[in-house]
Amino acid sequence: MTSIAANLQAVNARIAAACAAAGRGRESVSLLAVSKTWPATAVRAAAECGQRAFGESYVQEAAAKIDALADAGLEWHFIGPLQSNKTRPVAERFDWVHSVERLKVAQRLAEQRPANLPPLNVCLQVNVSGEASKSGCAPHEAMPLARAIAALPGLRLRGLMAIPEPTDDLGLLRGRFALLRQLRDELNAGGLALDTLSMGMSGDLECAIAEGATLVRVGTAVFGER
Numbered sequence: 256m257t258s259i260a261a262n263l264q265a266v267n268a269r270i271a272a273a274c275a276a277a278g279r280g281r282e283s284v285s286l287l288a289v290s291k292t293w294p295a296t297a298v299r300a301a302a303e304c305g306q307r308a309f310g311e312s313y314v315q316e317a318a319a320k321i322d323a324l325a326d327a328g329l330e331w332h333f334i335g336p337l338q339s340n341k342t343r344p345v346a347e348r349f350d351w352v353h354s355v356e357r358l359k360v361a362q363r364l365a366e367q368r369p370a371n372l373p374p375l376n377v378c379l380q381v382n383v384s385g386e387a388s389k390s391g392c393a394p395h396e397a398m399p400l401a402r403a404i405a406a407l408p409g410l411r412l413r414g415l416m417a418i419p420e421p422t423d424d425l426g427l428l429r430g431r432f433a434l435l436r437q438l439r440d441e442l443n444a445g446g447l448a449l450d451t452l453s454m455g456m457s458g459d460l461e462c463a464i465a466e467g468a469t470l471v472r473v474g475t476a477v478f479g480e481r
């Protein structure tokens with residue numbers, strides 16, 4: 256077995272154990288394999304093990320991999336910082352964007368999404384760490400922003416994403432993830448229909464699943480140290 260195959264098995268076992276511990280079905284959490292910095296051959300090895308969804312942070316690097324793997328029927332998620340003047344290749348090539356934090360970026364993506372493609376799935380990135388983080392909208396901005404994004408053509412607002420600040424304090428971390436879940440619940444109570452909570456990475460996926468993650472973004476534990 257290749258190390259990617261063994262790693263994928265181990266990550267899937269961790270997800271299954273975390274779901275069981277939280278009393279959740281295994282199918283309620285999906286694995287996004289974060290392949291940034293890894294070559295197309297590594298993505299292909301993971302795809303051969305049945306992994307379908309891959310996350311990328313850099314547009315140019317991703318575009319080359321998407322081309323190289325066009326035959327494999329994969330799902331591509333953009334998870335990196337996104338400026339409003341760099342949206343076109345993301346709108347044209349990806350299936351999902353997790354890192355939308357401003358209306359301007361969402362408007363560009365909506366305008367640039369080709370009409371022959373299905374709507375682009377979008378998550379609103381929220382800063383759940385206060386002053387300890389700079390990316391994501393403030394929690395109090397989430398409701399008006401989500402409403403505005405949900406009204407745009409060419410996009411489908413699926414949920415919320417967060418990257419808490421690095422910390423060894425598990426209680427603090429759980430609180431960050433819980434905040435994102437509470438926000439999702441408030442938005443849904445306010446009339447939205449969000450089915451995705453994108454939170455949890457290699458080091459903290461158990462904690463995120465305990466707090467309701469529906470998608471974990473895992474790089475290092477699948478592909479190795481970057």
Ligand SMILES: *Cc1c(COP(=O)(O)O)cnc(C)c1O
Pocket residue numbers: 289291312334335418456457458472473474475476
């Ligand atoms: C790189 C990255 C990940 C994966 O992190 P690992 O610790 O390697 O699992 C997840 N989410 C985002 C937004 C990333 O940039």
